[in-house]
Amino acid sequence: MITGDAAYIKKINRALIIKEIIKEGMISRADLSKATDLTRATISAQVADLLEEDLIVETQLEYTGVGRKPIMLSLNGQAGYALGIDIDYGRISFTLSDLLGNCITSSIQELSTTDYSEVLQVVIETIKQLKATYADSRYGIVGVVIAIHGLVGKDEIIHYVPRFKWHDIDLKSAIETECQMDVHLENNANLSAFAERIFVHHEANNLLSTTFHSGIGLGMMMKDDFFRGHDGFAGEIGHMIVVPDGKPCNCGNKGCWEKYASESSIFEYLSEEKKIPNLTYEHIQRMIDEGDAAVHKVMDRFIYYISIGINNLINMYNPDVLVLDSELLRIYPDSITKISNNLTSSISHYREITLSAMGKKSCVMGACALAIKKFLDVPILNLSYEISQQNKS
Template identity: 45%
Template sequence: MVIGDGTYIKKMNRDLILQEIFTQKKISRANLSKKTGLNKATISSQVGDLIKDHFIFETQEKHSGLGRRPILLSINEESAYFLGIDLDYENILFNVMNLKGDTVLFEKVDLFSDIYEEIVELLANKISQYKTIFADSTYGLAQVTIGIHGTVSTDETIYFIPKYQWREKDLKKDLMARGIKNVYIENNANLSAYAEKVFYYHQSNHLLNITLSTGIGAGIIINGNLQKGYNGHAGEIGHMIVYPKGRPCRCGNEGCWERYASEPALLNRAKHVLPVNISSHADLEKLVDNRDKDAIKVINDWLADVSIGLNNIINIYNPEMIVLNSPILNFYPHALEELDKHLVSSVSNYHKIAVSELGGKAGVVGACAIGIQRFMGLPQLSLLGTNNITVNEANL
């Protein structure tokens, strides 16, 4: 039995109601009472407050039967907007969602500088532009979440970004100095894991999201919660040493997993082995489509290195769901079958491995979603079935 004061109980009831409306999309007061177990008086009072605050609204459904048309409650998607930013090495992704979790705007900006002050200025200018665009809504651009491809401490400061060689940067403070408020800084892999849970695997409480891109990072969800470690640096699995005294890494060690299993590692392997020019994963995709045996062997050898890290991670975390995010895995039809050949340890145990459907937008979409959860003050969020990705950006 939960015991607490009136304010605490009211907040719990509000969360139950909002979570159900987010999940069901449209629901009547009567069904809301059945789903939550709250009485009609509590439902009526809470719904009245949520309507007053412009978080939900009422609609009457069309139907051909006799009697009154049912009145349904829905999230008021236009009342607030959320900006997610993925700060990668060569480009920045900007994604805006409404309160319902639908993507309403997406932009990719190429970067031609790695100077910290210049990028901070660019971010501040872009965020200000988005604030202006959505200024007419009730709550405007309510939250901004920035995903970092590096270690982020629990106080939201950037500890280290290997690609930029940035250390001890307080991006949040520097943006605030330029008038940008309501900013949250998080590791990109954590945001990607959060996105997978919120949009696709809501029932999975033990989920690992592994991103194989310019580097390798993991978002770890245990018992439904993101696990960040002692000071927020958990999940830097790309710097797990898999080949002692192997290739040097920008982190300072040798033989790191990402030096063998990241996308640049695969492309570098392909350039040295294949007789044709390989500059991107799209070049490899063309060869795979033509069933080029040498290209397929290069990918299979790369997958063998991917599996080394996967074996270690599975044995450490015993995950229910493993989501792999990589453009190569999306176009190579036998990727999961090839990985399975190497995951043969008698002590390894997991439920399922899947390839991410969010692709390169996972982090930026997760950034928007975590903004919604923080703004609404919800303990958990489900946005299953929302328009979180568009066809044009599916293969980023």
């Protein structure tokens, strides 16, 4: 039994009710009472508050039976909006979702600079424009979450962004002061993992999401929360050494995983081998389809090194689900089966390895979901994601 301050208990009950309403989509007061083990009186009082706050709405279903028509409760998705921002090298992605995680609008602004003050100005101007555009809803933009491709401490200070050469920057305070909004910063790989848990893998309490793009990032959800490590820097898995005394890495070590199993390493190698300066996924897809033996050999080697790292992750974390985000793995036939076949250790235990259905969109959608979670003040969310959202702009 929960005991303690009445206001605290009320807050816990509210979170339970909101979580269940979101999970079910539509639910009656009676079913809500059964699902949460709360009394009907408690449900009635809490629902009255949520209705008054416009956070939920009532819908009367068509009913041909005897007795009252059932009145269903659902979250009011249009009561407010969440803004996710992904600051990546060369571009900034902005996505606005409603409170149910449905994408309302997305845009990408190309970046020709890494200068902090210039990037800050672009972000502030866009936030202000969106804030003004959506000010008519009950709560407007409820929060902003920004994805950082680098080290973000538990204090939400940016400690280092390799490709921007940013060190010890308080981006959060700068934006909050200028825009008068609630802003949070999180590592991009963590947000990808969060999106996979919230939108796709609802039953995975322990989930790893690995991205294989310019480097290798690892987001970890353990017992439905981020695993950040002592200072918040956990997940720099790309710098796990897989080849002792191997290729030199910018981090100062040799033989780091991302020097062998990141997409950028494959692009760099094939671009030089094939004498194609601006190599694209389409080029590689064509060579795979044409049966280019050299490209198939490179891809098999890519999968071999991915498998080494995945084997280590499984043994370290024993996850329910591992989600791999790589366009190269998507275009190479049977890539997941080939990786799974390489995992031959009898002590490795996991439930599922899968390719991300959200792709690169997972980062910014994870940012939106985290803003929603913080606004609703719930322990976890189960939202739905339509694949068509990936192309919405």
